[in-house]
Amino acid sequence: MSKIIPSSSLGGKTTANARVGVLGLQGDFAEHLSTLRRIGADAIDVRRPEQLDDIDALIIPGGESTTIGKLAARYEIIPKLRERVREGMPVWGTCAGAIFLAKDVPGHPHPLAAVMDIAVERNAFGRQVDSFEADLDVKGMSGEPYHAVFIRAPKITKAAKDVETLATLDDGSVVAARQGKLLATSFHPELTRDDRFHRLFLSLGKR
Amino acid sequence: MTSSQNGSNGQGKTGTWTLKTGLAQMLKGGVIMDVVTAEHAKIAEDAGAVAVMALERVPADIRATGGVARMSDPEKILEIMEAVTIPVMAKCRIGHFVEARVLEALGVDYIDESEVLTPADEQFHVGKHDFKVPFVCGARDLGEALRRINEGAAMIRSKGEAGTGNVVEAVRHLRAITSQIKALVDLDESGLAEKAREYRVPLELIKRVAKDQRLPVVLFCAGGIATPADAALMMQLGAEGNFVGSGIFKSGDPARRAKAIVEATTHYTDAKLIAEVSRGLGEPMRGISLETIPAAERLAVRGW
Numbered sequence: 001m002s003k004i005i006p007s008s009s010l011g012g013k014t015t016a017n018a019r020v021g022v023l024g025l026q027g028d029f030a031e032h033l034s035t036l037r038r039i040g041a042d043a044i045d046v047r048r049p050e051q052l053d054d055i056d057a058l059i060i061p062g063g064e065s066t067t068i069g070k071l072a073a074r075y076e077i078i079p080k081l082r083e084r085v086r087e088g089m090p091v092w093g094t095c096a097g098a099i100f101l102a103k104d105v106p107g108h109p110h111p112l113a114a115v116m117d118i119a120v121e122r123n124a125f126g127r128q129v130d131s132f133e134a135d136l137d138v139k140g141m142s143g144e145p146y147h148a149v150f151i152r153a154p155k156i157t158k159a160a161k162d163v164e165t166l167a168t169l170d171d172g173s174v175v176a177a178r179q180g181k182l183l184a185t186s187f188h189p190e191l192t193r194d195d196r197f198h199r200l201f202l203s204l205g206k207r
Numbered sequence: 208m209t210s211s212q213n214g215s216n217g218q219g220k221t222g223t224w225t226l227k228t229g230l231a232q233m234l235k236g237g238v239i240m241d242v243v244t245a246e247h248a249k250i251a252e253d254a255g256a257v258a259v260m261a262l263e264r265v266p267a268d269i270r271a272t273g274g275v276a277r278m279s280d281p282e283k284i285l286e287i288m289e290a291v292t293i294p295v296m297a298k299c300r301i302g303h304f305v306e307a308r309v310l311e312a313l314g315v316d317y318i319d320e321s322e323v324l325t326p327a328d329e330q331f332h333v334g335k336h337d338f339k340v341p342f343v344c345g346a347r348d349l350g351e352a353l354r355r356i357n358e359g360a361a362m363i364r365s366k367g368e369a370g371t372g373n374v375v376e377a378v379r380h381l382r383a384i385t386s387q388i389k390a391l392v393d394l395d396e397s398g399l400a401e402k403a404r405e406y407r408v409p410l411e412l413i414k415r416v417a418k419d420q421r422l423p424v425v426l427f428c429a430g431g432i433a434t435p436a437d438a439a440l441m442m443q444l445g446a447e448g449n450f451v452g453s454g455i456f457k458s459g460d461p462a463r464r465a466k467a468i469v470e471a472t473t474h475y476t477d478a479k480l481i482a483e484v485s486r487g488l489g490e491p492m493r494g495i496s497l498e499t500i501p502a503a504e505r506l507a508v509r510g511w
Contacts, residue, residue, distance in 0.1 A: 025473055026236040026257065047474065062233045064257040064293055071255060071473055096233070109252065109292070122292060125218060128316035129339045131226045134219030150218070151229045152294065152316070169218055191229050 018202060021046035021055035025071040027063020027096060031190035035198050049080040057090040057205060060097030062151070062188050065122070066110045068096055073111035085115045090181040090204040098184035099154050116182045117160035124155040124173070124186075136167045136187075138176060141196055148175070148187035155186055181205070213339040222339035227361035230294065230317065230341055231425035234258055234362075234448055238438065238469050239427070241265050241452040243283075245290035251455075254465035258294040258317070260450065261287040266323050266370030267453035267492065270504070276324040278306040281313055288314065296343070301510050302328025311340040317362070318342045322509035323369045323452075332510065335359025345429065347380045347507055349387035350406035353416070354511075356424055357408045363422055365446070366507040367430010370453050372494030374431040376507055377441060381428055385445045391417035430507070433458070433491045435471030435484050442475035459489030 022032045024045035036043035036059075046052065058081070060068070072078050085091060093101040093116075100112050104119035125132070131152055135145035146167070156174040159165070167176035167185075175186040181204045189197035213222025237257030242248045248259045263279040264272065278299050288295045294316035299306035301320055306327070310318050320333050322345050335342040336359035345366035346352035352363045365384070367377030391413065394402065399417060403410040415423055428441035429450035438449045449472050451465075458464045467484035474480045502508075 024236070028232040028235060030235070031232060063235075064233065064237060066252060066293060067237055067255045067257050067469070071470070074470070107292070127314045128226075128230055128294065128341065129311065129314060130216060130221065131230070132216055132219040132221050133223055133225060149225055149229055151226060151233060171217065188229065191225060191232065 018042065018056045018205065019044060019054065020202070021051060021058045023047075023058065023060045023068070023072070023077070023097075025063075025075075025077075026067045027061040028188070028190055029061040029063075032059050032061050032094075032198075035190050035195055039195050039198055039202075041202060047075070049075065049077050052077070052080045052084050055089075057202065058084070058092075059201070060091065060093040060100045060113075061190065062095040062097065065096040065099040065105075065108070065112070068100055069108070069110040069112045072100070072113070078111060078113050081113050082115055085113075085182070088181060090183070090201065091115070092183040092185070092201045094185050094188055094190060095151065095153055098156070098186060101182060101184055102156075104158065116163075116179050116184060118156050118163055118177060118179070118184060119158035120154045120184075121157050122154050123152050124157075125150060125153055128152055134169060136169070136175070138167045138196075139164070140166070141200065143196070146196060147192060147194060148185075148189075149191045150175070150187045153186040156184065178204070213337070224361070227341035228424050231343070231362035234294070234427075235425055236473060237448050238465075238472050239296065239448070239450045240455055240465060241450075242287060242456070245286045247456055247461075248287045248290045248295075250462050251465055252291045252293050254462060255469040256293060256465065257448070258296055259287060259291060260296045260298065260319065260452070261315070262298065265453040265456060266506070267372070267457050268370075269323060270370040270506075276300075278303070278309065278324070281309065284310070284313055284315060298324055299333070300324040301326040302331050302333060304333045307333050307338065307340075307342075311338055315340065320344050320360070322366055322506050326509050332358055335361075343427070345507075345510065346384065348383040349416075350408070351511070352384055352422060352426075353406050353408040353412055356422065357412060360424065362425050362427065364427040364429040364450055366510075367428070367432075368497060368500070369430045369506050370495075371431050371497065371500070372433040372454055372457070372492040373497055374433070374437045374440065375497055377428050377430040377432065378444065380430070380507075381441060381444050381446060384422075384426065388416055388420060388422070392420070432468070433494060435467045435481050435488075438468045439471045439475035439481050442472055448472065454492055457492035459491075464488050464491070
């Protein structure tokens with residue numbers, strides 16, 4: 001699997017020495033940290049705004065977007081994150097993380113980062129009993145289909161012209177997209193052993 | 208344990224072990240709050256709760272009222288489900304698989320098969336693998352946790368002694384679970400087989416816990432948390448998140464206390480921050496000393 005996506009670099013660094021932060025306010029940040037470490041990245045848990053200056057890329061994990069948004073606002077992470085995004089730092093949001101990145105989230109009660117030009121519908125497939133696993137064809141990812149885990153998942157309902165769709169479900173729902181160095185997925189690559197999405201994210205640094 | 212699947216929908220496989228344990232993984236580092244009204248649920252969501260537990264009465268009131276405590280009125284649960292966008296959990300009685308089916312039909316996101324309600328079956332817990340909805344169960348030690356996981360629980364919480372505002376039992380249960388996991392390291396093949404017999408669970412499950420040095424599912428704390436410092440204590444002792452029951456809505460200023468407990472759970476090693484959020488929170492729930500509770504009124508001994 002490691003050969004499918006070429007070894008990558010971030011800000012001139014290789015995957016092996018890129019420092020990747022995972023927002024550790026709430027959610028499954030530990031799962032992201034262990035996947036990153038498995039593929040050789042220097043991964044750190046980020047809970048304070050000043051830590052955003054010490055990293056080359058950031059992942060917003062799965063969790064509850066209302067909780068993450070509220071804590072990120074309270075600890076002044078959002079303004080700093082926006083600044084780092086303007087400077088070109090790659091950021092990837094999985095599930096709640098994708099909601100956190102989106103500029104348009106109808107009915108969301110709490111502050112969000114709002115840095116990516118997508119609209120996201122929360123709990124778009126229903127409640128937990130409607131959560132599902134499905135195989136996806138992902139643009140630019142060779143090899144077998146990507147097995148994706150959707151838990152009370154959102155979907156991307158609208159996107160600006162420069163947003164590239166990376167994966168859709170059979171019914172056409174957009175579940176993975178990229179805008180420049182921003183990546184959003186409705187599902188949880190950190191819950192499976194397949195690290196192709198983490199490698200894809202690390203490769204964004206050199207585009 | 209990993210093979211369960213309960214149907215499929217237009218998109219793919221549903222009710223799998225990964226989906227059940229996965230939702231609990233999303234709740235980690237968060238606080239799940241007991242609520243009895245839609246208004247409470249909104250206060251909890253606004254404070255940053257990761258989920259709410261929909262109840263008719265909080266444990267402190269169940270304890271005070273006595274009588275048989277059952278699953279909540281579906282009307283109440285639906286009101287709360289409509290009020291918030293975060294996951295909604297609800298309790299069924301130990302062994303009451305029909306209450307569990309009713310909760311699943313209502314569409315709750317997690318079922319707590321709970322000792323806080325009056326047990327319905329003294330021999331069997333609910334067979335949880337057959338459900339599409341995931342279950343969380345209470346445990347006092349590693350054996351109890353593993354028996355519940357083997358039955359299909361996708362999340363474990365300490366039992367503590369609910370409705371007391373006293374963390375001593377939760378501390379005891381969490382310490383028992385973590386120290387018994389550590390003790391597995393020193394055991395050889397026959398020692399592990401002995402433990403499997405003692406705990407009445409398959410050897411593979413014991414081996415996995417010994418190797419990973421953690422439960423195969425998320426472990427939360429529950430039972431008696433009343434202050435931000437209580438919440439941080441449980442996180443430092445190895446909980447991956449907290450259930451707070453009576454501690455919030457039986458206190459003087461629920462909205463502020465809820466928010467403070469959320470922040471202390473996230474920044475659980477930051478004593479300065481915990482001091483800051485704990486300032487002037489008003490009256491905590493009064494609480495009950497464990498020695499004053501007659502053995503027959505203890506909730507943690509329910510289940511096995």
